[in-house]
Amino acid sequence: MSLAFVSTRGGAPAVGLSAAIAAGLAPDGGLYVPAHRVRADLDALAAAPDLATTTAALLAPLFAGDALAEHLPAIAAAALDFPVPLAPLAGDPDACLVELFHGPTAAFKDVGARFLAQALPRLPGGAGQGTVLVATSGDTGAAVAAACHDVPGLDVVVLYPHGRVSPRQAHQLGAFGGTVRAFAVDGSFDDCQAMAKAAFADAGLRARRPLLSANSICLGRLLPQMGYYTHAAMAWQRDGRGPLNVIVPTGNLGNAVAALMARAMGVPIGTVALACNANATLPEFLAGADYRPRASVATLANAMDVGAPSNIERLRWLQPDADALRAATPAASFDDDAIRAAILAADRRHGLAVCPHTACGLALLERLRAAGDRRPWAVAATAHPAKFESIVEPLLGRAVEVPPALAAVLARPSRHEPLAATAAALRDVLLAGA
C-alpha cells in the first residue's frame, strides 16, 4: 500500500506522493504532509556512502508504493551529484559547517530544484510536463533555471524584480537561455508572486499552457533537503559522536522543517535552532508571543526576507503543542548590523568568508556559546559568499574566490526580457506560442 499525503488544513482528499508533488499546494490551501509517521531504515543509512544514496535510503519509506518509488535512486543520483561536506570550524572544536553551496548555483536551493527537475518528467501520465513558472527574489529562480534547462518536457519562466536582485543573481537568471526565459518585472518581488499566483489560478490559461510550480512548499523540493542533514548526522555518528544539533538560517522554514522531518523519522539529529534576520516573526512567536505574520522587510540576507513563513503549518504539524515547540526550539533574530558583525567575526575567529545568511547562523552559535552552551552544533552554510560579494568583499577588504560552477555560469552571456507587473502581461507571454 502506498503512503498517503494529506493537507495540514485537513480539508483536502488524501493523495499519493506523485499527485502531491504535481499539485504543490493542497487544494484547501494547506501543505501536504505524510498521513502517518514513517521510520527511517537506520541500517541502510549507516551503510550509505554518499549524499545521493543516503537521500534515496532515507526517502524510500515515503515513496513506498508510489509510481516514483522505482525511480527514486536514479532521481537522487542525477540530482545530488555534488558534495555536502562537514567543514570544521577553526577555534570551536565542537562546531562545524554543513556546506550546502557546492551545487551549480552555489546555494542550497540546488538540492531541491535539481531533485524536483528529475522527479517531474517521471511523474505518471505526463503530469510533470509543461512550463515551470517561478517568481524569485534571487536564489530559487537560478537554481530552478539551472536544474530544468536541459530537462526534456520542461521549459521555465522566471519572474524577478528588476533592479532588486544582486548583479550576480541577475546574471545567473538570464544565463541559461534555451528553454529558460528570464523576465525582469517592473515591480517588487510581491508583484512577481502575485502575477505567478494569478496565472496558477487561471484555469483557462492552464488548459492551454500546462503550468508547474517550483514553489518551496512543494514536497519535491522539501523532501530531498532531509537528505543532507541525514548525511551529516550519520557522518557525525560514525565518528563516535552523539546526535548532531543544527542551526539553520531561516526564511520560509523549508530548510529547518526538512531537518525536523528527518529527526522525526529517527535520524540522530538533536536540537534544531533557527537563525533569522530582522524579519522576526518566528523568534517572536517562539519566545512566547502570538504568531503574527506580516510584510517582510529588506535585509542583507535577502533570501530570508520573509514575514509570513509558509512552512509554519508544517512546523505546527510536527509539534502541535506551542509550548513544547517553544521549549524545544531556540531562535533568534539578527539585524543588518549584527549580520555585518558576524561576517567580520567569522573572518577573525574562524578565518572564513561567509554569506549574510550563514552569518546569521554563526551569530546564533556565538550567542549560545556566550550563554555557556557546550553542545556540538552544525551550522547550515546556505550560500557561497561569492554570490553576495557586494556585501562581503567590502567588509573583509579582500576578494572572495568564485567557485568554478558559479564562475562557469557567470561566464555565459545573459539575457533578460522586460515585463510589466501585471497578470495580463504574463498571460500574453504564456499564451504566445501556446
Ligand SMILES: *Cc1c(COP(=O)(O)O)cnc(C)c1O
Ligand atoms: C532560501 C534561502 C534561505 C532560507 O531558506 P528557507 O528554506 O526559506 O528557510 C537561507 N539562505 C539562503 C542562501 C537561501 O537561498
